Amino acid sequence: MSHASRTKVRLPAPPVTASRRLSSFFGKHRRLSLTALLAAPLAWLVLIYIISLLLLLVTAFWSTDSFTGQVVQEWTLGNFGAVFTEALYRAVTVRTLIIAVSVTVIDVVIALPVGYFMSKVAGPRLRGALVVAFLMPLWAAYLVKAYAWRTIVSPHGLLDSLGISPGLGLVATIITMSYIWLPYVVMPVYTGFERIPDNLIEAAGDLGAKGWKTFTAVIIPLVWPSVIAGSIFSFSLTLGDYIAVQIVGGSQQLLGTLIYANVGTGGNMPLAAATAFIPIAVIVIYLTAVRRTGALKNL
Amino acid sequence: MSESSGAAISLRGVERMFGEVAAVAGVDLEIAEGEFFSMLGPSGSGKTTVLRLIAGFDEPTAGAIELAGKPVQHLASYDRDVNTVFQDYALFPHLNVIENVEFGLRVRRIPKARRRQLAREALERMRLASFENRRPGELSGGQRQRVALARAIVVDPKVLLLDEPLGALDKKLREQMQIELKDLQRNLGITFVFVTHDQEEALTLSDRIAVFSDGQIQQVDTPENLYSAPATEFVASFVGTSNLFDEQAALRHLGLTGRYTIRPENLRFVATDSAEPGRLSGTVRNRMFIGASHRTIVEVDDLEISVLEPAGSPNREIGEAVAIDFNDSDVRKLRTTESIAA
Numbered sequence: 001m002s003h004a005s006r007t008k009v010r011l012p013a014p015p016v017t018a019s020r021r022l023s024s025f026f027g028k029h030r031r032l033s034l035t036a037l038l039a040a041p042l043a044w045l046v047l048i049y050i051i052s053l054l055l056l057l058v059t060a061f062w063s064t065d066s067f068t069g070q071v072v073q074e075w076t077l078g079n080f081g082a083v084f085t086e087a088l089y090r091a092v093t094v095r096t097l098i099i100a101v102s103v104t105v106i107d108v109v110i111a112l113p114v115g116y117f118m119s120k121v122a123g124p125r126l127r128g129a130l131v132v133a134f135l136m137p138l139w140a141a142y143l144v145k146a147y148a149w150r151t152i153v154s155p156h157g158l159l160d161s162l163g164i165s166p167g168l169g170l171v172a173t174i175i176t177m178s179y180i181w182l183p184y185v186v187m188p189v190y191t192g193f194e195r196i197p198d199n200l201i202e203a204a205g206d207l208g209a210k211g212w213k214t215f216t217a218v219i220i221p222l223v224w225p226s227v228i229a230g231s232i233f234s235f236s237l238t239l240g241d242y243i244a245v246q247i248v249g250g251s252q253q254l255l256g257t258l259i260y261a262n263v264g265t266g267g268n269m270p271l272a273a274a275t276a277f278i279p280i281a282v283i284v285i286y287l288t289a290v291r292r293t294g295a296l297k298n299l
Numbered sequence: 300m301s302e303s304s305g306a307a308i309s310l311r312g313v314e315r316m317f318g319e320v321a322a323v324a325g326v327d328l329e330i331a332e333g334e335f336f337s338m339l340g341p342s343g344s345g346k347t348t349v350l351r352l353i354a355g356f357d358e359p360t361a362g363a364i365e366l367a368g369k370p371v372q373h374l375a376s377y378d379r380d381v382n383t384v385f386q387d388y389a390l391f392p393h394l395n396v397i398e399n400v401e402f403g404l405r406v407r408r409i410p411k412a413r414r415r416q417l418a419r420e421a422l423e424r425m426r427l428a429s430f431e432n433r434r435p436g437e438l439s440g441g442q443r444q445r446v447a448l449a450r451a452i453v454v455d456p457k458v459l460l461l462d463e464p465l466g467a468l469d470k471k472l473r474e475q476m477q478i479e480l481k482d483l484q485r486n487l488g489i490t491f492v493f494v495t496h497d498q499e500e501a502l503t504l505s506d507r508i509a510v511f512s513d514g515q516i517q518q519v520d521t522p523e524n525l526y527s528a529p530a531t532e533f534v535a536s537f538v539g540t541s542n543l544f545d546e547q548a549a550l551r552h553l554g555l556t557g558r559y560t561i562r563p564e565n566l567r568f569v570a571t572d573s574a575e576p577g578r579l580s581g582t583v584r585n586r587m588f589i590g591a592s593h594r595t596i597v598e599v600d601d602l603e604i605s606v607l608e609p610a611g612s613p614n615r616e617i618g619e620a621v622a623i624d625f626n627d628s629d630v631r632k633l634r635t636t637e638s639i640a641a
Contacts, residue, residue: 197387197389199385199387199389200389200391200392202354202356202376202383202385202389203383203385203389203390203391204391204402205355205356205375205376205377206354206355206356206376206377206381206382206383206451207377207382207402207403207406207450207451207454208377208403208406208407208454209377209402209406210375210377213406217402217405217406218391218393221393222391222392222393
C-alpha cells in the first residue's frame with residue numbers, strides 16, 4: 001500500500017533550463033565563479049586607485065618649465081628636495097600634524113563617555129535617539145557645516161558676542177574639524193562598547209573591582225581597538241582636509257591647502273604630487289604603528 | 300527560620316519585579332555554611348535571578364538577603380564575599396590564563412610575586428598549570444570552565460556561586476566535571492550554590508536542593524526526600540519521572556482523595572489470573588530498553604502509567620493485557636498547587 005501511494009505522489013524533476021545549467025556550472029567551478037564576481041570591483045580598484053596613485057608618484061619626479069608652465073617629463077628629485085628642505089613645508093607639516101592629533105584626541109575624549117553611555121547606560125529608546133543625533137551631521141553637506149562654524153566663531157558671531165570666540169584661525173579649524181569628523185569616531189567606539197559582554201563587567205565587579213578599576217582594567221583594553229579604528233578616520237581625514245581651514249582658518253595654511261595651491265594657482269602639478277606624499281607617508285606610518293593593536297580588524 | 304546567624308546565606312521574602320512581572324516572589328532560603336546547595340528548575344523559573352541577587356548583580360524589589368548574618372541587599376557585588384562562576388565563563392579575552400586568575404588578587408593589591416604563586420596554585424589545583432600563557436580563545440570549553448573556577452576560588456571566597464557551569468559541556472566532560480566540583484567543594488569546605496536545570500546533576504551533587512517553578516520555590520529538601528517524597532506535582536514530574544494521579548484518577552484507581560504520585564520503579568507487574576489481581580489493569584502501549592532497565596508504558600483507561608523493571612524481566616508484548624500492583628507506602632500524597640501560592 002505504501003508503495004502504491006509513493007508512486008502516486010512522485011513529482012517530476014525540475015526542468016533543465018539554460019540558467020539551471022549555468023548555475024550548476026558555476027557551482028562546480030568555485031574558483032571561476034569567484035573570479036567572475038570579483039572581476040568588476042577588482043578592475044575598478046586597480047584602475048582608479050592603484051594606477052592613479054602610481055601616476056601621482058611618477059608625476060612627483062617630473063618638473064614644470066618655469067617659463068611655459070608645461071610639465072617636463074624628465075626624472076628629477078627636485079620636488080622632493082624642495083618639500084624636505086624648505087622651511088615652509090616643514091612648518092606646514094608640523095602644523096598639520098598638530099591639528100590632526102588635536103582633532104583626534106578631542107574626538108576620542110568625547111567619543112569614549114558618549115559611546116559608553118549609549119551602549120551600556122541608555123535605554124533602547126534613548127540609545128536610538130542618540131545614534132540618530134550623532135549621525136545626523138553626516139547627512140548635512142560639508143560646506144554647510146563648515147560655514148555654520150564660521151558664523152559661530154567669526155567676529156560679531158555667536159561666540160564673539162559671548163566674548164569667548166577663538167576667532168578665525170587654527171583653534172577654530174581644530175574645533176570645526178573635531179565637529180565634522182566626530183561621527184566617524186563615535187560610531188566605531190560605540191559599537192566597540194556594544195561588543196563588550198555585560199558579564200565581563202559583572203565578572204570584574206564580582207572579583208572585587210570597583211567602577212574605575214573595571215573601566216581601566218577591562219573596558220578600556222577591550223574597547224581600545226575600536227578607539228584606534230575611529231582615530232584612523234579622524235586623523236587621516238584631518239590630514240587631507242583643505243576646505244575647513246580655508247573657511248575658518250583665517251590665512252593659515254595646511255598640507256591640503258599647499259597641495260591645492262600648487263595644483264591650482266601655482267600650476268605646479270609635480271610639486272603638488274610630491275607634497276601629497278607627505279600625508280600619504282604619515283598615514284602609512286600611522287597605520288603600521290596601529291596595526292599591532294588589532295584595530296584594522298575592527299574597521 | 301530565626302537562626303539566620305548560623306546560615307551562610309539567608310533570603311527572606313525576596314522578590315524581584317521586572318515591570319509588572321515577578322521574576323521571583325516570596326523566596327525564603329537558608330543555606331548552611333559548607334553546604335552544596337542547588338537551585339533546580341526549568342529555564343525562566345527564577346533560579347538564575349536568585350543567584351544574581353545573591354551575587355549582587357541585581358537588587359531585590361522586596362525582602363532581605365544576608366551573607367553570614369549581615370544584610371547585603373544594598374551592597375554592590377565588589378563589597379560581597381561571594382564569587383561567581385558564570386554560565387559562559389566570562390573570562391577576560393584580553394588577558395591570558397594566569398592574568399585572568401590573578402585579576403581578583405591584583406584588585407586586592409597583592410604583591411606580584413605572591414599573586415603569581417597563588418594563581419599558579421589555583422591553576423595547578425585545576426590541572427591547568429601548563430596553560431597559563433594561553434588566551435581564553437585558545438582553550439576548549441572544559442579548560443575555560445576550569446580557568447573560571449580557578450579565578451573564582453583564588454580569592455578565597457566564603458561562598459561560590461555557579462550559574463549552570465556545566466551547561467555548555469558535552470555529557471562525558473560534564474560527568475567528569477561533576478566529580479571534580481564535588482571534590483573541590485569538599486576540599487575547600489566552602490558553600491557552593493549551584494544553579495542547574497538538570498535534575499540528575501542536582502541529585503548527584505547536592506546536599507540540599509531548592510526546586511523552582513514560576514518564580515517560586517516548590518520544595519527545599521535533600522535529594523533523597525525530593526525523589527521519594529515530592530511535595531508537589533511539579534516536583535514529582537520534574538525530579539525523575541513519575542506517575543501522577545489527579546483527584547479524579549486517584550479516587551478511581553487508588554480509592555483515595557487528593558493528588559498522588561507513584562514512582563515507576565515502585566510499580567510491578569502481577570499475573571492477571573493470580574488470586575490477588577493488581578489494583579491497576581491495562582494494556583501495554585510501548586516498551587523501551589534503557590540500559591540497566593526496561594520502561595513499559597501501560598494504558599490504564601485514560602492514564603499512561605510508566606513501569607520500570609530491571610533488565611532481564613520477562614518480555615511484554617505491545618497490546619498485551621497486564622495487571623500492576625504496588626505497596627501502599629510508595630503512594631505519595633502531593634500538596635495541591637494552591638497551597639504553595641497561599
